[in-house]
Amino acid sequence: MVSELDVVPAITTRREEALTGLQGLVSKGLGWARKYSIFQYPFVTACCGMEYMTVSAARYDLDRFGAMLPRFSPRQADMLMVVGTVNCKQAPILRRIYEQIAEPKWVVAFGVCASSGGFYDNYATVQGIDRIVPVDVYIPGCPPRPEQVIEGIMLLQRKIQDQAHRLVEPRPLPPPGAQPG
Amino acid sequence: MSKAVIAALLERFPDAVTDAYQGVGGDDCAFVKKERIVEVCRHLRQVEGFDLAPYITAVDYLGIEPRFEVVYNLLSIPRSARVRLRVKVPEGDDCAVPSVTGVWRGADWFERYCFDMYGIRFTGHPDLRRLFMYDEFVGHPLRKDYPLRGRQPLVPERQVDENLRGPGPAGRD
Amino acid sequence: MTAPVHDPPAPPAQGNDAPLPAKRMVVNLGPSHPAMHGVTRAVVELEGETIREMKLDIGFLHRGFEKSCEQVTWGQCFPYTDRLNYVSSIMNNVGFALAVEKLCRLEVPERARYLRVVSSELHRICDHLTLVGAMAMELGAGTVFFFAIEGRDLIWDRLTELCGARLTSNYARIGGVSRDLPDGWAEKTLRTLDRVVELREEIHALLTRNRIFLDRTRGTGRVSRQDALELGFTGPCLRASGDPYDVRKAFPYLVYDRLDFDIPVGSHGDNFDRYLMRMEEMRQSDRIVRQCLEQMQPGEIIVQDFRYALPPKPLVYGTIEGVMAHFKLVMEGIKVPAGEAYSYTEAANGELGFYLVSDGGGRPYKLGLRAPGWPMLAALPFMTKDALLADLIPTFDSINMIGGEVEQ
Numbered sequence: 014m015v016s017e018l019d020v021v022p023a024i025t026t027r028r029e030e031a032l033t034g035l036q037g038l039v040s041k042g043l044g045w046a047r048k049y050s051i052f053q054y055p056f057v058t059a060c061c062g063m064e065y066m067t068v069s070a071a072r073y074d075l076d077r078f079g080a081m082l083p084r085f086s087p088r089q090a091d092m093l094m095v096v097g098t099v100n101c102k103q104a105p106i107l108r109r110i111y112e113q114i115a116e117p118k119w120v121v122a123f124g125v126c127a128s129s130g131g132f133y134d135n136y137a138t139v140q141g142i143d144r145i146v147p148v149d150v151y152i153p154g155c156p157p158r159p160e161q162v163i164e165g166i167m168l169l170q171r172k173i174q175d176q177a178h179r180l181v182e183p184r185p186l187p188p189p190g191a192q193p194g
Numbered sequence: 195m196s197k198a199v200i201a202a203l204l205e206r207f208p209d210a211v212t213d214a215y216q217g218v219g220g221d222d223c224a225f226v227k228k229e230r231i232v233e234v235c236r237h238l239r240q241v242e243g244f245d246l247a248p249y250i251t252a253v254d255y256l257g258i259e260p261r262f263e264v265v266y267n268l269l270s271i272p273r274s275a276r277v278r279l280r281v282k283v284p285e286g287d288d289c290a291v292p293s294v295t296g297v298w299r300g301a302d303w304f305e306r307y308c309f310d311m312y313g314i315r316f317t318g319h320p321d322l323r324r325l326f327m328y329d330e331f332v333g334h335p336l337r338k339d340y341p342l343r344g345r346q347p348l349v350p351e352r353q354v355d356e357n358l359r360g361p362g363p364a365g366r367d
Numbered sequence: 368m369t370a371p372v373h374d375p376p377a378p379p380a381q382g383n384d385a386p387l388p389a390k391r392m393v394v395n396l397g398p399s400h401p402a403m404h405g406v407t408r409a410v411v412e413l414e415g416e417t418i419r420e421m422k423l424d425i426g427f428l429h430r431g432f433e434k435s436c437e438q439v440t441w442g443q444c445f446p447y448t449d450r451l452n453y454v455s456s457i458m459n460n461v462g463f464a465l466a467v468e469k470l471c472r473l474e475v476p477e478r479a480r481y482l483r484v485v486s487s488e489l490h491r492i493c494d495h496l497t498l499v500g501a502m503a504m505e506l507g508a509g510t511v512f513f514f515a516i517e518g519r520d521l522i523w524d525r526l527t528e529l530c531g532a533r534l535t536s537n538y539a540r541i542g543g544v545s546r547d548l549p550d551g552w553a554e555k556t557l558r559t560l561d562r563v564v565e566l567r568e569e570i571h572a573l574l575t576r577n578r579i580f581l582d583r584t585r586g587t588g589r590v591s592r593q594d595a596l597e598l599g600f601t602g603p604c605l606r607a608s609g610d611p612y613d614v615r616k617a618f619p620y621l622v623y624d625r626l627d628f629d630i631p632v633g634s635h636g637d638n639f640d641r642y643l644m645r646m647e648e649m650r651q652s653d654r655i656v657r658q659c660l661e662q663m664q665p666g667e668i669i670v671q672d673f674r675y676a677l678p679p680k681p682l683v684y685g686t687i688e689g690v691m692a693h694f695k696l697v698m699e700g701i702k703v704p705a706g707e708a709y710s711y712t713e714a715a716n717g718e719l720g721f722y723l724v725s726d727g728g729g730r731p732y733k734l735g736l737r738a739p740g741w742p743m744l745a746a747l748p749f750m751t752k753d754a755l756l757a758d759l760i761p762t763f764d765s766i767n768m769i770g771g772e773v774e775q
Binding site for chain 2: 718746
């Protein structure tokens with residue numbers, strides 16, 4: 014999973030890991046392209062969905078970051094934005110949608126319920142979606158203010174830029190149905 | 195207005211409706227024997243004008259016999275009257291109440307909720323299955339002896355660093 | 368969960384005019400809904416484009432509200448109640464506070480009652496704006512969504528100044544409210560309401576006589592008055608079917624008996640009527656807020672009884688009684704006398720009821736919630752029987768199912 018790889022800057026001191034020269038340029042270019050054209054899959058469940066609507070709307074416009082267009086099919090998306098509480102009944106569905114999104118993919122946990130379960134520490138709620146899928150950016154708040162969400166998206170954009178992007182992935186992807194982590 | 199309804203009920207069903215009292219804030223309430231609840235509700239709907247489907251919920255009085263109580267909060271819009279009926283339900287094999295879905299179709303999901311959360315069965319219900327919890331869930335969560343954090347995860351959970359967070363999956367409280 | 372697939376009986380062959388034999392198709396909608404309605408799974412059995420049978424599967428947002436509230440003190444339940452109907456959360460707070468005050472037999476001061484009404488009605492406008500915006504967006508009118516969200520944002524700005532939070536406000540307290548109006552808030556709110564009126568008129572101009580909107584919503588999702596009552600509808604959906612029941616007029620609470628407002632009543636009970644209910648109710652809520660801001664007098668905002676309300680900070684830091692009262696309220700909670708009570712208010716969707724059982728301690732023994740959207744959602748298979756699949760969307764929108772309250 015791309016989100017599991019160590020964030021590798023394009024220039025490092027260890028020769029084997031460094032992406033220099035043409036590879037480095039390609040990585041920076043791909044990173045630039047990918048960070049400004051995020052296709053989100055809004056996995057909206059609860060109250061944070063209201064703030065999600067506000068962030069997509071005219072005032073706190075997420076379109077200026079290139080991240081506005083929601084794609085309602087996991088095959089067409091590259092960022093899974095989990096908005097709101099995920100409970101034990103919803104967990105297999107989240108897992109399945111995450112597996113259906115093709116690489117490269119990123120996951121944003123929007124709100125404290127998605128980050129850590131919020132204050133619903135009871136029989137029904139998963140204590141944070143990172144117990145189910147690996148998460149790249151956590152945006153806390155109940156619900157987070159739109160400015161916080163925008164900061165989270167900008168953080169994700171910095172992370173995408175700094176990752177090692179290659180035109181051809183050398184590492185074989187895990188087979189479908191493999192254990193997480 | 196609601197007092198008149200309770201008085202009429204006491205007169206009409208003297209053996210089924212017992213212990214009428216006035217609760218806090220002027221609520222008019224009565225206890226009803228569980229075998230006769232459908233009769234009483236049908237009378238209330240057809241004769242007294244309680245057309246709106248009631249709000250049905252259940253309470254678990256752990257430590258008191260009978261353990262459960264199913265509460266029907268009825269409203270009559272034309273008469274502006276509100277009535278509360280309480281039905282005591284014991285635990286065990288006899289933990290069943292006749293369903294009032296024959297009287298109001300809207301009572302359907304309320305009864306499924308009581309079944310899901312408390313385990314009270316409703317005889318004559320068209321489709322009595324769990325409402326909120328998933329089918330693999332064992333137990334009835336709102337009972338007082340079910341632990342608050344009794345999670346039964348459907349998906350194997352990953353290991354996360356728990357230093358800054360509370361307890362995780364079932365088994366640790 | 369699978370629905371059985373039936374083959375219809377073979378039609379009599381009449382040459383080229385015989386209808387094509389078709390099998391029924393089972394389509395799964397959700398639970399990850401593209402619409403912002405929370406998570407509901409609908410398994411729909413289609414014959415062509417007509418819905419023959421629909422089964423709803425809910426519980427994907429069940430967060431254990433009742434069980435969580437049983438573990439915390441009465442005052443700590445307010446954030447949990449916020450997140451029930453999260454679009455109009457002050458109404459949930461006020462409903463719960465009224466229920467506890469009924470059990471405690473508390474008299475809330477006058478100014479607190481006016482403040483509760485003002486904030487509740489502002490959140491009612493937000494709820495209706497969200498519904499109209501979402502409904503229009505799903506039928507294709509994206510512009511209306513942006514206008515509605517802008518109107519909602521403006522009201523949230525005012526409410527942020529009042530309560531501290533945009534969405535989950537946690538404003539009411541047992542015995543009153545938590546904060547008084549900031550300086551100049553009333554004038555700013557009147558200007559905000561003027562701007563919301565402008566936006567609402569734009570939405571009205573775009574939707575109410577729009578051919579496409581009318582074709583999709585008029586005549587679809589029709590519910591008769593008798594059926595609506597039997598299924599348990601309350602609120603705008605019941606009033607759209609013709610029954611003029613509104614808790615604010617039938618059993619007035621807070622200061623609604625002193626205010627002058629009308630209750631819109633529809634006649635057809637279809638989706639278009641439900642939309643019109645909400646547009647008209649926004650107008651009436653606007654009237655209510657303006658009247659309240661005029662009629663409000665200065666006074667206490669919370670009951671001055673330190674068994675229920677936190678003492679003011681100078682007393683907490685300065686006197687022994689203040690410290691003790693504060694400590695007991697925070698650590699043990701308000702001691703509500705043992706008993707049970709059912710209290711009801713008119714939330715944006717209908718009658719919001721709280722059934723409380725107290726054992727005399729600082730924590731609720733049972734906190735039952737009558738969610739107003741619940742009967743409407745349960746009746747959805749009935750409302751869409753033999754309707755086109757495309758009619759499911761406006762019907763599902765117009766009942767305003769909010770996941771937080773339906774799935775507690």
